[in-house]
Amino acid sequence: MSSLWSRTRNAVYGEITRTAMELFLTRGFDATTIDDIAAAAGISRRSFFRYFGTKEDVVLGDLIASGDLIRQALEARPAGEDAWTALCGALHSVKDSAYDDETMLKIFRMVHETPSLRARSIEKHLQWQALLTPEVRRRLGADPADPWDVRADALVATVITCLDVAGEAWTRAGGQVPLEDLFDAAVDAVRPASCEPAAEISTGDPG
Amino acid sequence: MSSLWSRTRNAVYGEITRTAMELFLTRGFDATTIDDIAAAAGISRRSFFRYFGTKEDVVLGDLIASGDLIRQALEARPAGEDAWTALCGALHSVKDSAYDDETMLKIFRMVHETPSLRARSIEKHLQWQALLTPEVRRRLGADPADPWDVRADALVATVITCLDVAGEAWTRAGGQVPLEDLFDAAVDAVRPASCEPAAEISTGDPG
DNA sequence: TGCCTGATTGACACTCAGTGCCAGATCGGC
DNA sequence: GCCGATCTGGCACTGAGTGTCAATCAGGCA
Numbered sequence: 001m002s003s004l005w006s007r008t009r010n011a012v013y014g015e016i017t018r019t020a021m022e023l024f025l026t027r028g029f030d031a032t033t034i035d036d037i038a039a040a041a042g043i044s045r046r047s048f049f050r051y052f053g054t055k056e057d058v059v060l061g062d063l064i065a066s067g068d069l070i071r072q073a074l075e076a077r078p079a080g081e082d083a084w085t086a087l088c089g090a091l092h093s094v095k096d097s098a099y100d101d102e103t104m105l106k107i108f109r110m111v112h113e114t115p116s117l118r119a120r121s122i123e124k125h126l127q128w129q130a131l132l133t134p135e136v137r138r139r140l141g142a143d144p145a146d147p148w149d150v151r152a153d154a155l156v157a158t159v160i161t162c163l164d165v166a167g168e169a170w171t172r173a174g175g176q177v178p179l180e181d182l183f184d185a186a187v188d189a190v191r192p193a194s195c196e197p198a199a200e201i202s203t204g205d206p207g
Numbered sequence: 208m209s210s211l212w213s214r215t216r217n218a219v220y221g222e223i224t225r226t227a228m229e230l231f232l233t234r235g236f237d238a239t240t241i242d243d244i245a246a247a248a249g250i251s252r253r254s255f256f257r258y259f260g261t262k263e264d265v266v267l268g269d270l271i272a273s274g275d276l277i278r279q280a281l282e283a284r285p286a287g288e289d290a291w292t293a294l295c296g297a298l299h300s301v302k303d304s305a306y307d308d309e310t311m312l313k314i315f316r317m318v319h320e321t322p323s324l325r326a327r328s329i330e331k332h333l334q335w336q337a338l339l340t341p342e343v344r345r346r347l348g349a350d351p352a353d354p355w356d357v358r359a360d361a362l363v364a365t366v367i368t369c370l371d372v373a374g375e376a377w378t379r380a381g382g383q384v385p386l387e388d389l390f391d392a393a394v395d396a397v398r399p400a401s402c403e404p405a406a407e408i409s410t411g412d413p414g
Numbered sequence: 415t416g417c418c419t420g421a422t423t424g425a426c427a428c429t430c431a432g433t434g435c436c437a438g439a440t441c442g443g444c
Numbered sequence: 445g446c447c448g449a450t451c452t453g454g455c456a457c458t459g460a461g462t463g464t465c466a467a468t469c470a471g472g473c474a
């Protein structure tokens with residue numbers, strides 16, 4: 001039952017996020033203390049930590065949630081599709097709305113320029129990797145318990161890294177170029193279209 | 208002149224590293240405070256921070272130094288070589304000696320299991336990327352100021368990611384397989400040998 | 415309506431990382 | 445032996461994050 005308790009909790013969660021993001025974007029991430037956030041949101045310092053483990057999680061909280069969406073998108077891909085194509089297709093489903101493009105650009109820049117945020121963002125991406133690897137292993141026909149088989153890990157990590165690179169270039173370019181295009185360019189630089197599908201389960205007729 | 212001042216400094220630096228690493232590996236990274244390290248090394252708490260910016264830097268201090276070695280190795284690669292091959296070759300020159308394999312395994316595991324260490328390790332790798340990208344851009348013939356060209360960034364980030372994946376697999380496998388082999392396997396999974404050299408400056412005779 | 419249980423909250427105290435400041439010691443050159 | 449530069453230790457401070465405890469409040473039950 002998600003009655004008053006959890007509804008209140010969600011409301012407070014959203015309120016903290018809104019308040020904190022506004023402070024971050026105006027006076028900067030490091031210059032905003034948790035006392036500032038708590039005071040502005042009308043809660044106690046201690047309560048803040050009951051909603052967010054760290055200050056960084058306020059900014060990157062949605063990231064881990066979208067990791068699960070990507071996993072679902074990956075599993076929904078056609079069964080015969082090779083792992084690389086499926087992975088790229090699934091990553092295309094990352095649409096962090098909830099913010100307009102200009103705000104998104106500010107947030108990206110902030111994450112990019114703040115070491116602790118940058119690091120935590122990458123940690124989240126590592127969690128994505130753990131989420132996606134099993135399905136890729138399955139598609140590659142790899143033994144799930146074989147620690148020597150690095151193919152799936154390499155593929156997943158690479159594609160996510162391409163997304164990172166694209167995001168970085170997107171901020172550098174001031175959001176002038178669609179993120180998708182940059183992602184595609186990064187992916188194509190790593191594995192040109194001329195490449196035949198990497199490791200495939202088999203039985204596939206070429207084409 | 209690197210006379211007494213810097214010689215003493217280097218000696219103290221090494222002493223702190225040795226002492227701290229011993230504490231880390233016995234009682235754990237998080238369970239070791241900087242006061243512990245300072246006391247064991249016979250210096251003041253304040254002086255510790257004159258040698259290391261953070262506690263993590265004691266463990267990962269050599270990493271940033273090897274970044275420069277990789278850059279040199281990359282620049283020393285044959286001029287005609289395609290960027291991908293040159294990058295992989297340069298990465299092979301990462302040999303963190305100074306520790307035996309068993310100690311190395313413990314350190315890897317510690318870094319892997321400690322979030323703050325993991326994060327900082329990734330930050331260092333980002334610094335590697337910034338170091339290596341210019342040379343790769345040069346090899347690709349990219350405009351140094353063009354923020355839209357993501358090829359070099361994608362290539363560098365991918366190869367470094369492969370090294371990460373290999374390192375992770377190496378710890379999972381208990382160091383049973385040479386790190387180089389795992390790295391090669393990861394690289395080959397991303398871009399099979401059947402691929403033709405990605406983006407090349409040109410004029411190269413095939414071979 | 416009144417009570418009980420469980421989850422939430424705020425307040426206080428605490429540890430620890432990291433920084434700024436200042437006085438004293440120490441080395442190198444003169 | 446003196447002087448400037450550098451290193452050192454000690455002190456105080458901010459800020460993140462945690463443990464604890466009493467007070468509060470929703471919901472179920474008689």
